[in-house]
Every structure is written in C-alpha cells, then in structure tokens.
Amino acid sequence: MLFVLRLIARNALRQKLRVALTVFGLTVAIASFGMLRTIVAAWYAGSEATSSARMVTRSAVSLTFPLPLNYATRLRGVDGVASVAWGNWFGGVYQTERNFFPQFAVSGESFLAMYPEYVIPPEQLKAFLRDRTGAVVGRKTADTYGFKVGDQVPIRGTIFPGTWTFTIRAIYDGSTERIDSSQFFFHWEYLNETIKKAFPRRADMVGIYFVELREPGRAAEVARAIDAQFRNSLAETLTETEKAFQLGFVAMTEAILIAIEAVSFVVILIIMAVMANTIAMTARERVAEYATLKAIGFSEGFVARLITGESLAVALAGGAIGVALTFPLADLFVAQLGTLFPVFNVSRQTVLMQLAATLAVGAVAAALPAWRSARVRIVDGLRHVG
Numbered sequence: 001m002l003f004v005l006r007l008i009a010r011n012a013l014r015q016k017l018r019v020a021l022t023v024f025g026l027t028v029a030i031a032s033f034g035m036l037r038t039i040v041a042a043w044y045a046g047s048e049a050t051s052s053a054r055m056v057t058r059s060a061v062s063l064t065f066p067l068p069l070n071y072a073t074r075l076r077g078v079d080g081v082a083s084v085a086w087g088n089w090f091g092g093v094y095q096t097e098r099n100f101f102p103q104f105a106v107s108g109e110s111f112l113a114m115y116p117e118y119v120i121p122p123e124q125l126k127a128f129l130r131d132r133t134g135a136v137v138g139r140k141t142a143d144t145y146g147f148k149v150g151d152q153v154p155i156r157g158t159i160f161p162g163t164w165t166f167t168i169r170a171i172y173d174g175s176t177e178r179i180d181s182s183q184f185f186f187h188w189e190y191l192n193e194t195i196k197k198a199f200p201r202r203a204d205m206v207g208i209y210f211v212e213l214r215e216p217g218r219a220a221e222v223a224r225a226i227d228a229q230f231r232n233s234l235a236e237t238l239t240e241t242e243k244a245f246q247l248g249f250v251a252m253t254e255a256i257l258i259a260i261e262a263v264s265f266v267v268i269l270i271i272m273a274v275m276a277n278t279i280a281m282t283a284r285e286r287v288a289e290y291a292t293l294k295a296i297g298f299s300e301g302f303v304a305r306l307i308t309g310e311s312l313a314v315a316l317a318g319g320a321i322g323v324a325l326t327f328p329l330a331d332l333f334v335a336q337l338g339t340l341f342p343v344f345n346v347s348r349q350t351v352l353m354q355l356a357a358t359l360a361v362g363a364v365a366a367a368l369p370a371w372r373s374a375r376v377r378i379v380d381g382l383r384h385v386g
Helices: 002-012 016-048 071-076 107-116 122-130 139-147 188-198 216-229 242-251 254-285 287-295 300-337 347-377 378-383
Strands: 056-058 083-090 103-106 136-137 152-156 163-174 184-189 208-213 237-241
Touching: 002 300, 016 254, 016 300, 016 347, 056 216, 056 242, 071 083, 083 107, 103 139, 103 300, 107 122, 107 208, 122 136, 122 163, 136 139, 136 254, 152 242, 163 242, 184 188, 208 216, 208 300, 216 237, 237 242, 242 254, 242 347, 254 287, 254 300, 287 300, 287 347, 287 378, 300 347
Parallel strands: 103 184, 136 163
Antiparallel strands: 056 208, 056 237, 083 103, 083 208, 136 184, 152 163
16 A cells, blocks of 8 residues: 555656646645635525524515514514514615624613624623713624624714714624624614704604514414414515525525535536546646556556556645645625624535535546557557557
C-alpha cells in the first residue's frame, strides 16, 4: 500500500507546472462553489431559524396594508392562541442610505417573551422596558456600527418621516449562530404616540401580528379560525406559519436563487472537464509505462487504481485548499456587505458538498483514462510514442 501511495505521489508531481495549474483551477472552483452555496443558504437562513409554535397574521391584501390594533384582543380569544404580539416595519436609515439594518417597532415585553432565542441580559431588558425611547439592537449591527449600551442613535424615517432618536438600552445575542442578530427593535407605543400627533389617521394600526400557539400541531386549525373571524371585515387577514411567512420573501427572489444554484454546479462541471483533460493527457503520455507494468505482472486493476489515485490526489489537494479558503473569503464578503446577510456562515453541509464535489471531479475525470489505459494491449503500449 505504501509503495502504491509513493508511486501515485511521484507520478502526480512529474509535470509540476501542469499539476500546479490544475490544483489552482480546482481551488478556485471549489472555493467559488462553497461561496455560492453559502449565499443560497444565507437567503434561506431566516426560514430555517423559525419556530413551529409561532404564526404571523397580516392583511390578506398586502403587507403594506395595516390592521387595526383592536384585533389583538380578538386574536387572544381564539382557541389555541397562547399569546399575541405585534409590530411595524420602520424602514429608516442611519446617517447615510448605505447604513441600513432591519428596524421594527414592537410591542415590547410581549414580543421579546415570544422570542427566547434573542438572548438579552436581564438588567438590560429591564432598562429597555422602562425607557419609552429605548431600543434593543442585535450584536452584529452593534459591532458593525460601534453601538454600545447608552448610545443615542438617530434614525431618519422613510415610511414614518422625521429623525427619530433612540437610546440603546440592550444588545441581544442569538442563542445559536443561525439566529439573526442584525435587527433593531424599539417600542411600538413610542411610534404610535408620535403618529397620533402628526398623522392621526395612521394611528392605532399594526403592520403584522405575531401569534404564539399552545400546541404547534394545531397551526392549520388556528390559522383557519383566525382568518374566519375577520372574513368579510374591512381588513381581512391571512395567517400563516412563521416559516411560510419568511419563505414568502425568499420566493420574491427565487429566480436569482435558481440562477446562483445553477452557476454553482456549472462551475463544478467546467473544472471536471478541465481535470478530465489533464488526466487524459497524463495517461496518454504514460501508455508505454503502463504496458511495462502489465508485462512484468501487474494487473489491469492496478493500472486503473494508479491513474484514479493520481486523479483523486490532485483533486483533493485543490479541493482542500478551496475549502480552507472559503472561510476567510466568506468573512471578507460579509464584512463588505454589512448587514445585508444577517446570517452568513459556511455550514458543515456546505463543506461536505465541497468535499463530495472534489471526490466526484477526481473520480469522473479518471474514469475514461483509467479504463483505456488498463485495457491497452502490452504490444500496442510498448510501441506507443508519447
């Protein structure tokens, strides 16, 4: 076995420039594949971190149509509902248009109690609940913009005009790395009070309701009961699971996701073709050597294993470097994009896909050259001039 491995290593390093270029190409391809798969995973991160015990109730017409605040009482009365919270998308900007992060006006204590995955120190939570203009910010956004507890943060409203100043009272961390820690929450009551003064007709209106279930298995039943209660009203509702709600946003960019996924696999197919050509050239140059091995007693299977081993060795070298480079590339990528991708991690599944792609490239590229070289007749092989 050791003899075979040494022979494979020596054969692989004969044409150093050719091997180096092939390894470089594989590195670029595998790293690109990993980055593209990570982008796709980041798009779905919001839906993957949802809870089966939570649902979202919104306007049946569109998310841009609000619902009356008094719906909260009626939602609490629906059988199977444990608690209700609500919120409005704020959509402001910090300092410049480039400094964007998700901002929500939420019903304070009832909302945060429904999301235990947002981990907040108890003393900071109390400070937020006591402060009418207080805000809770995710760790990622806090680190990106240098926010600290006690800082005053002015945000220019786009949906709700004016400059709104908030005091950072708490910074939350995600209970796992899959939890979005880029969000900014403040009191819905503060928003509503201000709207009452400036735009009375827009007051006491809610963007969406968050509904917590007593039994997650009754989600469909509870959703039907909620929507039936508001059927034929001036503001009919659409209730769906939190995951379905998140996937609705993903569906808006489905064509882009399909294109990214297609490109990721095209990259692998291209490098597979390049690799196959490299191994075919190598095998063609060594036909006489393989014939000699067969003449002195080595089997056809040995020759095939020799070529396949060399192909896999080159592929694994490029693949390993590509996998290793994916992590710093992902960090650099997300640093440039700020909070555009709230969750952007190279997952274990992505690494496994990269390694599987590497092995597939090495095996497929060697298949035909190994078969041809193993079946070549000794006489023809010895006559061959590479």
